[in-house]
Amino acid sequence: MSAQTSVESGSAGQPGAAGARSEPSRLRSFMRRPGVMHALIVWAIVVVAIPASRIVSPAFPSLNQIENIAVLGAFLGVAAFGVGLVILSGGFDLSVSSVITASGVFAGAYVQNGGSTALGIVLALLVAAGIGACSGIGVAYLRIPPFIMTLATGTIVSGALLGLNAGHPSRPAPQALRDFFGTGRLLGIPDTIWFFIGFVIVAVVLQQLTTHGRRIYAVGNGELVATLSGLPVRAVTAGVYAIAGLCYGIAGIMLTGYSSGANLSLGNDYLLPAIAAVVVGGVSIKGGRGTYVGVVGGTMLLTTVGNDISATSLAEGWKQVLYGAIVLGALVLSLGSGESGGGRLGLRRRLRRQGGLGVGPLRERPEPVGPGRAGPGS
Amino acid sequence: MSTVAAPVRRFRWPSAARWRAIAANGTVMSAITFVVLLAIWTYYLPGGLTAFQLNNLLGLTIALAFAGFGTTLVIISGGFDLSVAGVVSLANVWVATKMQDSTGSVIGVVVVVSLIGLATGLVNGFLVGFLGLESIAATLSTYIMLTGFALVLLAAPGGVVPTTFSDPLTALLGDTVPVALLVLIGLALVWLVLRRTRFGVNLFAVGADESAAEMSGVRVRSVKLATYGLAGLMYALAGLYYSAEVGTGDPNSGAPFLLTAFATVALGGASFAGGRGSAIGTIFGAGVLTLIPKVLFVLGVASFYTSVVQGVVLIAAVLLAILTARLVQR
Numbered sequence: 080m081s082a083q084t085s086v087e088s089g090s091a092g093q094p095g096a097a098g099a100r101s102e103p104s105r106l107r108s109f110m111r112r113p114g115v116m117h118a119l120i121v122w123a124i125v126v127v128a129i130p131a132s133r134i135v136s137p138a139f140p141s142l143n144q145i146e147n148i149a150v151l152g153a154f155l156g157v158a159a160f161g162v163g164l165v166i167l168s169g170g171f172d173l174s175v176s177s178v179i180t181a182s183g184v185f186a187g188a189y190v191q192n193g194g195s196t197a198l199g200i201v202l203a204l205l206v207a208a209g210i211g212a213c214s215g216i217g218v219a220y221l222r223i224p225p226f227i228m229t230l231a232t233g234t235i236v237s238g239a240l241l242g243l244n245a246g247h248p249s250r251p252a253p254q255a256l257r258d259f260f261g262t263g264r265l266l267g268i269p270d271t272i273w274f275f276i277g278f279v280i281v282a283v284v285l286q287q288l289t290t291h292g293r294r295i296y297a298v299g300n301g302e303l304v305a306t307l308s309g310l311p312v313r314a315v316t317a318g319v320y321a322i323a324g325l326c327y328g329i330a331g332i333m334l335t336g337y338s339s340g341a342n343l344s345l346g347n348d349y350l351l352p353a354i355a356a357v358v359v360g361g362v363s364i365k366g367g368r369g370t371y372v373g374v375v376g377g378t379m380l381l382t383t384v385g386n387d388i389s390a391t392s393l394a395e396g397w398k399q400v401l402y403g404a405i406v407l408g409a410l411v412l413s414l415g416s417g418e419s420g421g422g423r424l425g426l427r428r429r430l431r432r433q434g435g436l437g438v439g440p441l442r443e444r445p446e447p448v449g450p451g452r453a454g455p456g457s
Numbered sequence: 458m459s460t461v462a463a464p465v466r467r468f469r470w471p472s473a474a475r476w477r478a479i480a481a482n483g484t485v486m487s488a489i490t491f492v493v494l495l496a497i498w499t500y501y502l503p504g505g506l507t508a509f510q511l512n513n514l515l516g517l518t519i520a521l522a523f524a525g526f527g528t529t530l531v532i533i534s535g536g537f538d539l540s541v542a543g544v545v546s547l548a549n550v551w552v553a554t555k556m557q558d559s560t561g562s563v564i565g566v567v568v569v570v571s572l573i574g575l576a577t578g579l580v581n582g583f584l585v586g587f588l589g590l591e592s593i594a595a596t597l598s599t600y601i602m603l604t605g606f607a608l609v610l611l612a613a614p615g616g617v618v619p620t621t622f623s624d625p626l627t628a629l630l631g632d633t634v635p636v637a638l639l640v641l642i643g644l645a646l647v648w649l650v651l652r653r654t655r656f657g658v659n660l661f662a663v664g665a666d667e668s669a670a671e672m673s674g675v676r677v678r679s680v681k682l683a684t685y686g687l688a689g690l691m692y693a694l695a696g697l698y699y700s701a702e703v704g705t706g707d708p709n710s711g712a713p714f715l716l717t718a719f720a721t722v723a724l725g726g727a728s729f730a731g732g733r734g735s736a737i738g739t740i741f742g743a744g745v746l747t748l749i750p751k752v753l754f755v756l757g758v759a760s761f762y763t764s765v766v767q768g769v770v771l772i773a774a775v776l777l778a779i780l781t782a783r784l785v786q787r
Contacts, residue, residue, distance in 0.1 A: 171593060173715075223775050224729040226537060226593070230716050231768040238764030245761060351601055364594040394612060396708070399605025407598040410590050 211324015483726005578689020
């Protein structure tokens with residue numbers, strides 16, 4: 080089944096077109112959409128992993144544990160939506176930690192200096208989106224590689240935070256935030272979880288159903304094709320980084336409320352897990368393929384594993400080792416299901432499927448070389 | 458490679474095209490930047506540039522130069538390698554926890570750490586070259602795992618690096634010549650030889666156009682395996698030298714290398730699209746990056762803002778490279 084799918088998606092080229100054109104039932108064509116199968120697998124593993132937590136502690140599984148995982152996963156999940164969107168568009172973002180911290184620290188400092196909480200939150204989110212927009216402009220208009228641009232903005236922001244907050248290692252959280260993300264409950268379920276459910280719905284609608292969302296997929300699948308199709312590729316790309324910044328900002332506000340304060344290392348532990356969650360969730364690092372539902376699954380899987388490791392007497396480092404192993408596993412899994420095909424290196428994989436990398440078949444099929452060089456990375 | 462200026466035999470004013478080629482040559486530009494910054498620093502330094510000051514500067518530069526060397530190789534091949542931070546962390550922690558103050562132990566640990574780096578690189582090369590995984594994603598997973606192993610070995614900063622190991626590496630020969638300077642020159646020579654070997658030529662070919670290289674009979678997968686393997690070894694050497702300089706262990710010591718290693722490569726004028734770059738440019742880039750905080754310090758800028766300036770310089774360097782590349786293409 081998987082081999083058949085991979086050959087089909089490989090020969091059809093553009094995944095969106097493949098889904099729309101296929102004759103069989105809507106369910107089957109939906110299942111064949113790239114990332115859907117992967118998302119289902121990840122969620123299936125999550126459903127198995129939570130009861131399996133009993134191996135590490137007899138107190139698991141419990142409602143309390145599930146609640147914990149959902150709350151901790153919510154922070155990561157919100158940040159991961161931003162990272163996922165950027166990766167979906169064919170980019171990369173290393174500024175996650177700094178922007179989370181900037182947003183939390185800004186809101187805390189604003190309210191501490193006598194500003195209103197609501198305005199503080201709005202301004203903090205604007206700052207976060209603004210930083211994202213700066214990265215986006217650098218990537219889209221100045222053609223700086225995303226990897227470098229976001230590394231630079233992240234460093235600049237963290238340096239500026241250090242300088243501007245000299246003498247204030249930590250800012251207290253506004254009371255309203257503390258009440259909402261720290262202790263608040265509705266119908267016995269933490270407010271954070273309700274908030275996250277709302278966020279996921281908005282995010283899925285934005286990504287799957289709006290024009291902007293579909294454009295991001297198009298840009299991620301190939302800038303050249305998107306440009307030739309008349310899409311405003313640069314504006315879409317810049318917009319993606321701004322939305323991502325906004326997401327990190329929201330995560331920063333949530334974390335500030337949850338941990339009742341914002342210090343300068345607020346977002347430090349979120350960069351690698353956020354990227355890991357995106358990769359585990361089945362988003363192709365080359366762009367154009369993946370779903371947010373899968374990313375939330377990846378987030379919950381990593382959070383469950385982290386939760387389990389913390390419950391054992393194992394060193395904290397093993398959590399990281401396991402995260403890395405899970406990321407690698409997810410990469411290999413997506414390789415097996417053919418979801419990493421296409422993109423710049425697609426040529427070689429297509430050739431391999433045809434039965435080898437020898438010189439012979441390459442001589443027979445020289446035509447893909449040109450488009451391969453004109454990829455988004457050049 | 459085409460942008461490397463050929464030696465001028467008879468003196469003649471270079472043509473406009475030649476000037477543009479020189480401006481686009483990252484090695485020349487980073488060397489000029491380095492010399493200018495060095496001059497500013499020396500001018501403001503009380504007592505001028507002494508051998509001691511130079512040794513201090515090069516000591517901070519050298520780990521970065523090794524890390525940048527490895528990163529340059531991978532960038533030229535057209536990939537990205539995030540595992541540099543993980544290898545440096547693990548190497549540092551390994552030295553700080555396992556090395557005893559005896560020659561035998563020092564040699565043993567150096568060999569083991571080098572092998573760890575090499576093995577990591579070969580794993581990366583296998584994942585990227587043979588499994589066809591995207592380099593950022595594959596090296597991200599090894600990076601996360603290595604950081605985990607470093608944390609398992611040493612949960613919090615601590616440990617001591619024996620002086621038997623660190624003293625020779627940080628010494629001043631005859632009170633005038635820093636050992637680090639000799640090592641840096643050696644590193645530059647390694648590059649000059651390497652890029653003329655069969656592997657070096659193939660490396661540039663793979664980075665410039667993978668399909669064309671494949672069609673010309675270059676074994677792309679093996680070249681990638683060797684590239685990442687060699688890069689991993691360089692990261693391990695960076696971690697060893699870093700440990701000798703700081704004298705202690707920290708499971709997160711490698712994290713700053715993620716930014717700085719790529720910044721040195723950008724400053725050195727390598728193309729992030731692959732196929733173009735020079736480790737000598739990177740070595741000067743490492744010098745520039747180390748000099749920035751020192752120059753800021755003598756100019757009286759608060760140390761908080763060092764990373765702001767480094768980030769701005771990184772963007773500027775990449776922008777400059779993009780602009781000059783366009784000038785030459787015109």
